[in-house]
Amino acid sequence: MGHFFGWGVLLQIAAIVHWARRRPATYWLFIIIFFGFLGALAYFLVEGINFEAMGRSIKGPSRRRRIRELQGLIRDNPSAGNYEELGELLLTEDRYAEAKAAFGAALAQRTDSVDPFYRRGIAEFELGEYAAAIADFEHVVKQEPKYDYSRARTLLAQSLAKAGRTAEAETAFDTLVSSTTSCEATIGAAEFYADRGRTNEARELAESMLARRATMPAYQIRRDRPFLRRARKLLRRTT
Helix, strand or coil, rough: CCHHHHHHHHHHHHHHHHHHHCCCHHHHHHHHHHCCHHHHHHHHHHHHHHHHHHHHHHHHHHHHHHHHHHHHHHHEEEECCCCCCCHHHHHHCHHHHHHHHHHHHCCCCCCCHHHHHHHHHHHHHCCCHHHHHHHHHHHHHHHCCHHHHHHHHHHHHHHHHHHCHHHHHHHHHHHHHHHHHHHHHHHHHHHHHHHHCCHHHCCCCCHHHHHHHHCHHHHHHHHHHHHHEEEEHHHHHCC
């Protein structure tokens, strides 16, 4: 029994350290302190486990096996569809240069869908090839302005900012803020505004995003946790 309580205290300490580093909702600190081992356990189950990363690691072997299958299949059947599927899997594996090449091969055969442009743009953005990413995202946004729940516009605005096209980026972020409430778009705009000296607007956006957390379903909190952390970091930076 003594060992159990000893481990419980260690788990509490670990939970408090994790909370101090990540700074999720303040009520978790009270739960950890007042509910002891069970409170710390509950904290780690909800806030301490990266479910998305777990999902990626579980599915990784089968995904990589399918990549190898497609690479072999493409030698005999280099169709646009096979290249698009390969590109999507490579993108999920963070193999951005290979993903870009796969989507490029698909687009060399057909350009009737915006999705390969969008996903090639993501690969280019991750590779730091912002001029190329801008061209692909502009193509997507021109055809379907709200593609992927406005994420195409968000990445276009971020690409413009990274490329030093500040005035265009500012216009793009202003439009985003007035037309979408996605966490990624909101924190992207807030960080851009903070860098541009629009501190009050940056803080308002970060605070509004954190206020929405109280009504978010659990799956959305897990999905948007990186953006919520960035919002808290931004508030600390601009205080």
